[in-house]
Amino acid sequence: EVQLVETGGGLVQPGKSLKLTCATSGFTFSNAWMHWVRQSPEKQLEWVAQIKAKSNNYATYYAESVKGRFTISRDDSKSSVYLQMNSLKEEDTAIYYCTWPGFAYWGQGTLVTVSS
Amino acid sequence: EIVLTQSPTTMAASPGEKVTITCRASSSVSYMHWFQQKSGTSPKPWIYDTSKLASGVPDRFSGSGSGTSYSLTISSMEAEDAATYYCLQRSSYPFTFGSGTKLEIK
Numbered sequence: 001e002v003q004l005v006e007t008g009g010g011l012v013q014p015g016k017s018l019k020l021t022c023a024t025s026g027f028t029f030s031n032a033w034m035h036w037v038r039q040s041p042e043k044q045l046e047w048v049a050q051i052k053a054k055s056n057n058y059a060t061y062y063a064e065s066v067k068g069r070f071t072i073s074r075d076d077s078k079s080s081v082y083l084q085m086n087s088l089k090e091e092d093t094a095i096y097y098c099t100w101p102g103f104a105y106w107g108q109g110t111l112v113t114v115s116s
Numbered sequence: 117e118i119v120l121t122q123s124p125t126t127m128a129a130s131p132g133e134k135v136t137i138t139c140r141a142s143s144s145v146s147y148m149h150w151f152q153q154k155s156g157t158s159p160k161p162w163i164y165d166t167s168k169l170a171s172g173v174p175d176r177f178s179g180s181g182s183g184t185s186y187s188l189t190i191s192s193m194e195a196e197d198a199a200t201y202y203c204l205q206r207s208s209y210p211f212t213f214g215s216g217t218k219l220e221i222k
Contacts, residue, residue, distance in 0.1 A: 035211075045151075045159065045202055047211040063210045064117070097158060103149065103204065104170075106158040 002026035002105045004098050009110030012088055020083040020110060022098030029079035030054065032101060036072060036083050038094035039109070048072075048096070051081060066092075088114045118143050120203050122214035130222040135190040137217045139181075139203035148186035149204040150179060153216075159202065163188060195221045 008020040022034070033056075036048040049072040052059040060072050071084040081098055095109040119142040129135045139148055150163040161170040163179035166186060176191045190197055198221045203214040 043200065044215060045204075045213040047204075047213065050211075061209050102164075102206065103151070103159075104161050104164075106160075109158060 002100075004100065004105055004107035006096060006098055006107045006110040009096065009112045011113045011115065013116050014088060014090055014114055016088055017084070017086045018088065018112060020085070020096055020112070022081045022083075022107060024079045024081070024098075024100070027100070030076040034072075034074065034081040035099045035103065036081075036096060037099055037103070037106075038092075038096045038112075040091075040094045046094075049083065085112070088112075090114050117210055118145060118205055118208060118212050120205060120212055120214035122201075122203060122217050124217060125215070126218040126220070128220040128222045129190075129193040131193055131195065133193045135193050135197075135219065137188045137201055137219070139186045139188075139214050141184045141186070141205060143208075144183045145205040145207040147205075147207065148179070148181060149206065150188050151202045151204065152199045153202065154199045162201070193221065197221075 003025045005023045012018050031053050033052045035050045038048050039045050048063050048066055050061045051072045051074050069087045074081045093114045095111050097106050097109045099106045121140045123138050147165045151159040152162040153159040162173055167179040178189045181187055200216045200218045202216045
């Protein structure tokens with residue numbers, strides 16, 4: 001059974017950092033192209049980032065709204081994907097989901113609240 | 117960036133009524149994908165590659181379209197179909213979602 005479990009969310013002040021983790025099981029993670037997607041309090045879904053597999057040189061892609069502030073990474077030995085979020089803004093407040101493959105499976109999400 | 121415009125934003129349909137939700141892209145895309153989301157849950161893949169139903173999706177649902185215009189259709193509305201539906205394009209980066217259509221049962 002495919003499982004995606006996001007952790008690491010919480011309340012953080014503007015300008016601070018947070019790192020999200022998505023632990024996976026039930027599929028061959030090393031071959032998987034992983035995504036992070038977020039959903040704002042207004043329910044708008046926004047694609048955030050993608051990381052491809054080792055065979056694709058771990059290529060990464062980002063939404064313009066997070067480029068330069070967020071970094072997606074992976075650890076194939078732990079079947080996990082990460083999202084390092086720096087210089088957080090109030091508009092980054094959202095539920096963050098990891099998904100695979102091509103958005104077929106989603107985790108339960110982790111809530112990130114950016115507020116002073 | 118390809119902008120996806122969904123319509124209507126909200127709608128209510130009676131049981132048995134035909135429902136159509138549209139998604140228009142600001143530039144041509146190869147395929148459109150659709151998700152269903154109910155309150156408090158993660159989005160579920162519903163229709164992929166424009167017209168293919170995800171596993172477990174009732175065959176009263178269908179998808180169609182090409183280029184910049186796509187649609188999701190329910191041939192006969194049922195209470196369990198009440199949800200928010202989102203379209204997604206992943207033909208070009210950055211991938212983008214529509215703003216959602218909230219479908220309610222009358």
